[in-house]
Amino acid sequence: MEKQYRLLYDENLCIGCQACSVACRVENSVPDEVYRLQVHLHTKGEFPNLGMNYERLSCVMCENPPCVSVCPTNASFQSKDGLVHIDERACITCKYCILACPYHARFINPLKNVVEKCNFCYETRVSKELLPSCVSICPTDALSFGDMRHKHSLVHQKSHKEVLVFPKAHLGTKPKVAFIPNRKGMKS
Numbered sequence: 001m002e003k004q005y006r007l008l009y010d011e012n013l014c015i016g017c018q019a020c021s022v023a024c025r026v027e028n029s030v031p032d033e034v035y036r037l038q039v040h041l042h043t044k045g046e047f048p049n050l051g052m053n054y055e056r057l058s059c060v061m062c063e064n065p066p067c068v069s070v071c072p073t074n075a076s077f078q079s080k081d082g083l084v085h086i087d088e089r090a091c092i093t094c095k096y097c098i099l100a101c102p103y104h105a106r107f108i109n110p111l112k113n114v115v116e117k118c119n120f121c122y123e124t125r126v127s128k129e130l131l132p133s134c135v136s137i138c139p140t141d142a143l144s145f146g147d148m149r150h151k152h153s154l155v156h157q158k159s160h161k162e163v164l165v166f167p168k169a170h171l172g173t174k175p176k177v178a179f180i181p182n183r184k185g186m187k188s
């Protein structure tokens with residue numbers, strides 16, 4: 001593969017401000033009723049023994065993407081750098097990919113009537129050596145992104161320093177998005 005992109009989400013640093021999801025919506029003109037990225041709050045127990053945790057919900061850019069293998073028109077495809085994209089012109093809105101995605105990351109854009117999902121802001125930002133809009137706006141540096149082949153990059157260094165969780169790893173999808181799990185929040 002030409003690149004080995006990774007996006008890290010550090011649950012310990014996330015304050016749930018939603019700046020990332022707003023930036024995503026603006027960058028990608030996502031209509032109000034759907035989303036490419038959400039950050040959910042989970043709570044456990046009651047005050048003063050209240051545990052809290054934030055969870056990022058979006059496409060995790062599987063290296064083995066079930067959404068691509070089910071697509072009858074090749075509208076869903078994987079590029080040489082391993083990212084999963086959608087060719088809107090070829091999408092017939094059959095919804096197979098929506099059903100196949102174990103991360104519930106895909107939706108139909110009601111304005112265009114085609115399937116969409118997070119693409120790491122590839123066309124508008126990453127292909128121009130810019131960070132995805134969510135990463136660039138996060139005020140606490142909870143998000144980091146880059147090419148794992150660059151040993152001095154933040155994403156490479158953090159990946160080797162922290163314990164990483166790859167969501168639903170047991171499915172064999174090999175996500176490019178990894179979480180640094182909350183060390184404190186859900187204890188109550």
Ligand code: SF4
Nearest residue numbers: 059060062065067101
């Ligand atoms: S998270 Fe879903 S939409 Fe994204 S690559 Fe994986 S299967 Fe496809």
Ligand code: SF4
Nearest residue numbers: 071091092094095097
């Ligand atoms: S909805 Fe579009 S992208 Fe998804 S499987 Fe059908 S043709 Fe492919």
Ligand code: SF4
Nearest residue numbers: 014015017018020138
């Ligand atoms: S912008 Fe950063 S701190 Fe705010 S919700 Fe998103 S990941 Fe969390």
